[in-house]
Amino acid sequence: MFSDFSFDGVLSFLDTGLLNWSWWQIVLFTLATTHITIAGVTIYLHRHQAHRALDLHPLVSHFFRAWLWLGTGMVTKEWAAIHRKHHAKCETAEDPHSPQTWGIRKVLLEGAELYRVEAANTETISKYGHGTPDDWIERKLYTPYSQLGIFLTLAINVALFGVIGLTVFAIQMIWIPVTAAGIINGLGHYRGYRSFDSPDASTNLLPWGIIIGGEELHNNHHAYPTSARLSNKWYEFDIGWMYIRIFEMLGLARVKKIAPVAKLVAARSSIDLEAVQAVIHHRYDVMANYTRSLRKACAEEAHRLMSANHSGAGAVAGAKSWLHENTGQWSAEQRAKLGEVMAASEALRKLVEMRDELNLLWGKSNATREQLVQQLTQWCARAEASGVRALQEMALRLRSYSAATPA
Numbered sequence: 001m002f003s004d005f006s007f008d009g010v011l012s013f014l015d016t017g018l019l020n021w022s023w024w025q026i027v028l029f030t031l032a033t034t035h036i037t038i039a040g041v042t043i044y045l046h047r048h049q050a051h052r053a054l055d056l057h058p059l060v061s062h063f064f065r066a067w068l069w070l071g072t073g074m075v076t077k078e079w080a081a082i083h084r085k086h087h088a089k090c091e092t093a094e095d096p097h098s099p100q101t102w103g104i105r106k107v108l109l110e111g112a113e114l115y116r117v118e119a120a121n122t123e124t125i126s127k128y129g130h131g132t133p134d135d136w137i138e139r140k141l142y143t144p145y146s147q148l149g150i151f152l153t154l155a156i157n158v159a160l161f162g163v164i165g166l167t168v169f170a171i172q173m174i175w176i177p178v179t180a181a182g183i184i185n186g187l188g189h190y191r192g193y194r195s196f197d198s199p200d201a202s203t204n205l206l207p208w209g210i211i212i213g214g215e216e217l218h219n220n221h222h223a224y225p226t227s228a229r230l231s232n233k234w235y236e237f238d239i240g241w242m243y244i245r246i247f248e249m250l251g252l253a254r255v256k257k258i259a260p261v262a263k264l265v266a267a268r269s270s271i272d273l274e275a276v277q278a279v280i281h282h283r284y285d286v287m288a289n290y291t292r293s294l295r296k297a298c299a300e301e302a303h304r305l306m307s308a309n310h311s312g313a314g315a316v317a318g319a320k321s322w323l324h325e326n327t328g329q330w331s332a333e334q335r336a337k338l339g340e341v342m343a344a345s346e347a348l349r350k351l352v353e354m355r356d357e358l359n360l361l362w363g364k365s366n367a368t369r370e371q372l373v374q375q376l377t378q379w380c381a382r383a384e385a386s387g388v389r390a391l392q393e394m395a396l397r398l399r400s401y402s403a404a405t406p407a
Contacts, residue, residue, distance in 0.1 A: 017162035026161055030168050034175040035213075037071045040064040041180060042213035042240040049132055050080040053228035054244060057252040065133065069142050069149040072176050077143070078119040081129035085118070086185075087225055088128070090200040096124075097185040100201050104190050111181030179212045188218035195232060196223035197287040197326050207236045214240035223284045224259035232259055260285075267399040271377040273369050278401035279376065280362045289397060290358070293390040294351050295324040301345045312344025323348065327356065347388045354383060354391060 021029070044064035047053045056064075068074055082096050091100045096118040099107040107114065118124055133142075141148075153172065157165030183205070192203030202222035209216040209230060217230040217238060224232075231238035247253035262285040268275055279286060298320045305313035319341045322334050330338075342349035361375060376398070383395035 017158070017160045017165060019160050021161065026164060026168060030171050033071070033168075034172055036067060037172070037175060038179065038211075038213040038215075039240065039243055040068045040071075041176060042215050043243060044068070045074070045076065045079045046083065046215070047228050047240070047244070049076055050083045051226050052131070053226050053255070053257055055254040055256065056247070060247060060252045065138075065142065069146065070153045071149070071172055073146045073150045074176075075119070075143050075146050076138070077129040077132040077134075078125060080132050081125045081127070082115060082118045084128040085124050087222075090202075090222070091189070097181070098201075099186050099190045104186055107186035107189075108182045111185050112177035114185075115181055180215070184212060184215050184218060188215075192219070194219045194291075195288060196220065196284040197291055198223045198284065199326065199328065201329065204236075207233070209236070209238045209240065214238035220259070226257050227259035228255045229258045232261075263402040264397070264400040265402045267396055271373055271380060271399065273373055274403055275399060275401065276361075276369070276372045276376050278403040279398055281403055282401050283362050286398065286401075287355075287359070290355055290394060291324045293394060294348075294355065295320070297347060297351055297388070297390045298323050301348055305344060310344060312340060315340040316344050316348065319348075323352065327352075347390075350386050350388050351390060354379065354386075 019025075043054075044056065044061060045068070048056050048061070065076065068076075085094070086096055086098070089095045091098045093101055095101055097107055097111060097114045102114065150173070154166075154169045157169045157172075159165070161168060187205055188203060189201045190203070192205045194203055196219055198219060200222055202219040204219045205216040207217075214230045215221070217232070217236060220230050220232045220236070221227070228244055229238060229241040231241060244253055244255065248255060260281055262282045298316065302313060302317040302320060305316055315337055319334075319337065322330060323341065338352075342352065358379060361372065361379070367375070380395040380398055383391035386392065
């Protein structure tokens with residue numbers, strides 16, 4: 001039975017494995033498997049399990065469960081619970097992985113370790129892990145033997161490719177810790193552009209969400225956490241959403257919710273309940289436009305004051321990089337300079353103060369409908385009488401929002 005066994009045969013097997021593939025085939029295999037892992041994280045763990053933005057057919061759902069067990073060792077209940085806590089406690093000391101509290105270096109380099117620490121917190125899992133799979137295979141295999149899948153993947157890689165399978169395995173294992181635990185949780189709350197003025201530090205890393213399955217559009221996600229689609233602007237692309245739409249067309253998924261797309265109609269002559277509901281519904285679009293208006297107004301005021309050799313021109317010019325940001329993100333130094341900026345420009349003072357007042361509108365959960373209509377009516381009236389073009393244009397826009405969301 002051992003007649004075909006030879007030392008040279010063993011060396012040949014270790015060198016090439018069962019497939020005897022060339023280097024470029026192995027590279028393509030590695031990229032394909034890591035991309036499927038990313039798709040599983042964003043579609044199954046994130047959008048389906050953590051946020052219930054879509055339903056998946058049991059075949060698709062279990063394929064991703066099995067794949068992630070093999071490729072990451074992550075437990076669905078733990079992942080969903082930790083992510084839900086991140087949203088509930090975002091940028092606070094209780095956030096499991098915010099670079100605003102932990103520091104960007106720690107989240108980038110030790111993001112996976114932060115995940116493991118929080119996964120050991122039974123209170124987090126109990127409080128935030130509801131509604132995740134609790135069937136026989138989850139209880140008997142995936143959860144208690146979460147690391148077994150990783151060892152099976154190692155064995156498969158070595159069997160298929162020989163010694164180079166160790167490199168393939170290493171890349172597969174670091175893919176999620178680097179891209180998700182590090183880049184998304186770290187840089188996605190530290191650097192990038194913001195389409196929406198959400199009450200956290202989330203950013204979009206790129207307008208094209210391909211490498212990390214669409215998760216690059218992280219600010220969009222924090223603005224609308226329960227949306228199955230992470231892209232929002234016309235120039236943004238979310239490959240995870242593309243896969244979801246394909247599943248949907250094949251009858252393998254059902255989208256439950258997507259982020260609203262603002263629709264403007266002819267401006268109303270007066271504010272009514274529908275207008276208030278439309279403004280609140282599209283509040284992130286409202287504040288995104290307000291941010292752009294404030295940034296533009298600050299630049300114009302800086303130019304005007306410099307032309308007039310005004311003593312406050314320098315302070316206003318320096319505020320161009322931060323005045324438009326959410327006030328909660330201002331540093332102590334920036335707050336100290338605010339008085340000088342507002343003293344130099346009456347227009348900027350009104351813009352900043354009225355932005356804060358507008359933000360309060362959707363924070364007043366105890367206000368009656370009549371009170372909300374009155375408050376928005378008064379805000380628009382003051383804006384129109386302010387003499388500040390940016391405020392007048394904003395009042396017109398608020399009167400034009402439609403509660404209906406275009407498809």
